[in-house]
Amino acid sequence: MTQQTLPAEDFSRRFRNALGMFATGITVVTTRTPDGVPIGLTVNSFNSVSLDPPLIVWSLANDLPSRALFEGCEYYAINVLAADQAELSQRFASRLGDRFGGLDFDSGVGGVPLLRGCCARFQCRNTVRHEGGDHVVFISEVVDFDREPRPPLIYFGGAYRQLQA
Numbered sequence: 001m002t003q004q005t006l007p008a009e010d011f012s013r014r015f016r017n018a019l020g021m022f023a024t025g026i027t028v029v030t031t032r033t034p035d036g037v038p039i040g041l042t043v044n045s046f047n048s049v050s051l052d053p054p055l056i057v058w059s060l061a062n063d064l065p066s067r068a069l070f071e072g073c074e075y076y077a078i079n080v081l082a083a084d085q086a087e088l089s090q091r092f093a094s095r096l097g098d099r100f101g102g103l104d105f106d107s108g109v110g111g112v113p114l115l116r117g118c119c120a121r122f123q124c125r126n127t128v129r130h131e132g133g134d135h136v137v138f139i140s141e142v143v144d145f146d147r148e149p150r151p152p153l154i155y156f157g158g159a160y161r162q163l164q165a
């Protein structure tokens with residue numbers, strides 16, 4: 001029997017499905033434009049890198065409209081969503097509507113928006129970026145952070161989940 005090469009879309013779907021077996025939390029990454037307008041997007045590629053110095057990592061798709069703004073900003077924040085914040089995840093992944101409309105938020109270093117009701121918030125200096133295929137990989141120094149003992153929002157198999165006791 002001859003070995004058949006899988007069509008590219010089949011590889012892509014199987015690869016995404018396999019990656020979806022890695023359960024993650026969900027974050028909203030926020031910053032301000034040079035004009036001071038708050039911006040943000042939903043990100044689950046966040047992870048820890050180093051304790052000393054304190055470094056985190058996440059990746060941003062090359063073709064996103066917000067890419068140049070995140071690449072150029074001095075500071076940004078990673079807001080780790082709590083179990084009851086799935087609506088915020090949807091809102092910050094959607095192109096419809098004002099993402100910050102009606103949202104109360106705090107202001108961090110350099111004025112970065114810090115969302116309320118999150119499990120943790122990391123304020124980061126935009127230090128190093130690497131090309132990563134169709135994404136740009138941010139590795140950044142955490143300059144401040146806070147934490148609330150709330151259950152986290154979980155993302156697994158392309159769906160929102162809750163931790164079970």
Ligand SMILES: Cc1cc2nc3c(=O)[nH]c(=O)nc-3n(C[C@H](O)[C@H](O)[C@H](O)COP(=O)(O)O)c2cc1C
Nearest residue numbers: 041042043044045059060061064065066092093094
């Ligand atoms: C659960 C979830 C996780 C996501 N993770 C990422 C991510 O890690 N990196 C990324 O570039 N986009 C990610 N996205 C997609 C962006 O949130 C989405 O494309 C958003 O509209 C981009 O914002 P922009 O249009 O302002 O650039 C994710 C979306 C969802 C729903």
